[in-house]
Amino acid sequence: xxxxxxxxxxxxxxxxxxxxxxxxxxxxxxxxxxxxxxxxxxxxxxxxxxxxxxxxxxxxxxxxxxxxxxxxxxxxxxxxxxxxxxxxxxxxxxxxxxxxxxxxxxxxxxxxxxxxxxxxxxxxxxxxxxxxxxxxxxxxxxxxx
Amino acid sequence: xxxxxxxxxxxxxxxxxxxxxxxxxxxxxxxxxxxxxxxxxxxxxxxxxxxxxxxxxxxxxxxxxxxxxxxxxxxxxxxxxxxxxxxxxxxx
Numbered sequence: 576x577x578x579x580x581x582x583x584x585x586x587x588x589x590x591x592x593x594x595x596x597x598x599x600x601x602x603x604x605x606x607x608x609x610x611x612x613x614x615x616x617x618x619x620x621x622x623x624x625x626x627x628x629x630x631x632x633x634x635x636x637x638x639x640x641x642x643x644x645x646x647x648x649x650x651x652x653x654x655x656x657x658x659x660x661x662x663x664x665x666x667x668x669x670x671x672x673x674x675x676x677x678x679x680x681x682x683x684x685x686x687x688x689x690x691x692x693x694x695x696x697x698x699x700x701x702x703x704x705x706x707x708x709x710x711x712x713x714x715x716x717x718x719x720x
Numbered sequence: 721x722x723x724x725x726x727x728x729x730x731x732x733x734x735x736x737x738x739x740x741x742x743x744x745x746x747x748x749x750x751x752x753x754x755x756x757x758x759x760x761x762x763x764x765x766x767x768x769x770x771x772x773x774x775x776x777x778x779x780x781x782x783x784x785x786x787x788x789x790x791x792x793x794x795x796x797x798x799x800x801x802x803x804x805x806x807x808x809x810x811x812x
Contacts, residue, residue: 582803588758590727654784654785
């Protein structure tokens, strides 16, 4: 015990990847974008001015979150080897982030729909790049633990 | 850094007077968060900075994410693992 205490290192260094959890999934962005879509629908169906004001505020928040999740995928998940193999990902992320800004200021369902389609294209690349296996905890892991 | 290093390994680190060399595992300050210490393998040294990579590229966040690290951030090189007993050995 004494020897172990004596020899115990005094400094800890991280030998593995990142402080963040390493879980990346375009679904996070999609859910926020779906919120934007549904909020626009509800906005258009409502005659309540207070509700409509709240809808706009919340839609802007959700669009900002969608943008954040796309940025995280782009800057943290996609690595140079992914870009080499799927060069379209740079433009997909860039355009989707811009579309988030558009949805933020728009009440057109079509804009929100375009954003959903863009996120789906990012998700296709994420899937092809092995995202589901590399970043998500597979079903059944919790049950076995 | 698996399989070279595993979580919980106890290692000896020495200074890098002569500067890091390609292939060595170095102890360095994370350029994004200097209080955080990391162990990575040197992949290249040029212009006062070294490129470091993890041994498992698919899971590692390294120079591919944060770019080359200034040599001033490199504190030492990993020499020897003295625990756990079954994994005692040189790291270079």
